[in-house]
Amino acid sequence: MTVMSVHAGLCEWAAALRPSYARDVTLVAALTTAFAAPWLPARAIALGARAGIWMTAVDDWVDAGPAGSARKIASLEHYRHVAAGADPDAGDPLAVALAGIAQDIDGQRWGSAVGPLWRQACQDTMVGMRFEHESALALEAGLPAPTLDTYLLHAARSSGVSVTVIPLWAAMDDADLPRCLPALTEAMQHASAAVRLANDLTGARRERLEGGVNALAIGVSAEQVSARITEEVARFEQNCAPLTAESYGPALALDRFMRLLLRMYQHRDPGEPEPL
Numbered sequence: 001m002t003v004m005s006v007h008a009g010l011c012e013w014a015a016a017l018r019p020s021y022a023r024d025v026t027l028v029a030a031l032t033t034a035f036a037a038p039w040l041p042a043r044a045i046a047l048g049a050r051a052g053i054w055m056t057a058v059d060d061w062v063d064a065g066p067a068g069s070a071r072k073i074a075s076l077e078h079y080r081h082v083a084a085g086a087d088p089d090a091g092d093p094l095a096v097a098l099a100g101i102a103q104d105i106d107g108q109r110w111g112s113a114v115g116p117l118w119r120q121a122c123q124d125t126m127v128g129m130r131f132e133h134e135s136a137l138a139l140e141a142g143l144p145a146p147t148l149d150t151y152l153l154h155a156a157r158s159s160g161v162s163v164t165v166i167p168l169w170a171a172m173d174d175a176d177l178p179r180c181l182p183a184l185t186e187a188m189q190h191a192s193a194a195v196r197l198a199n200d201l202t203g204a205r206r207e208r209l210e211g212g213v214n215a216l217a218i219g220v221s222a223e224q225v226s227a228r229i230t231e232e233v234a235r236f237e238q239n240c241a242p243l244t245a246e247s248y249g250p251a252l253a254l255d256r257f258m259r260l261l262l263r264m265y266q267h268r269d270p271g272e273p274e275p276l
Helices: 002-017 026-036 042-064 069-083 093-106 111-140 148-158 161-170 177-210 222-245 249-267
Strands: none
Touching: 002 026, 002 042, 002 093, 026 042, 026 161, 026 249, 042 069, 042 093, 042 111, 042 161, 069 093, 069 111, 093 111, 093 161, 111 148, 111 161, 111 177, 148 177, 161 177, 161 249, 177 222, 177 249, 222 249
16 A cells, blocks of 8 residues: 555656656656565655655666767756755756755755765766766777776765665664664665676677667676676675674665566566556
């Protein structure tokens, strides 16, 4: 019931936000955030879902939007500045939505602790999306590909993990969240890398046809990518296991979200239409 409640409450908001060519991920966002933190009330889960829907809409704007490269980069820079606290362009629904989500996170119990963290995650995501966009253009022009470490340093930021999970932390009633943030954010870096690489494996064929950049496009083999996913998950567990062992809510939400996405990506490409 929580998933359907979150989904129903977001359909109109997401439709107004989403460009005509963008994917409708409203149900997926409601499902994944509700699975990550099923103990939260629907309104708190919806905050994480909104953030994930927003990020997907921006990603689709960059990948499939009709505008030229310069305009896309300008939009990413605008969103980065809005995430840092600048006023949004009132004529840009994505910028207005970003400012609204940030304000709602600030109003939660742990808003003062995780609000700045979420804003930084959004800024990092915009930098990551710009890196992917410019790297794809560079590869198309025949320029050298980045190394896997350089690629992950940027591309993992646009996996959606941090942008979606941090809003869920804001409403949790667990104590000592500020004290646990260093371990949580370290674990999140590895979760983001693992999810990004799993996405790359599943979506490699589609992205090759679309001219996108991913780990395989820069010359890394599928076997190497799989091994790196295993390595990133192991590093995640080293950082997060002490907290999950104590059933610490923010750690459980991150763990559940990561593992659900890894499992989903084993079976289907999120960029493909939903099967009938």
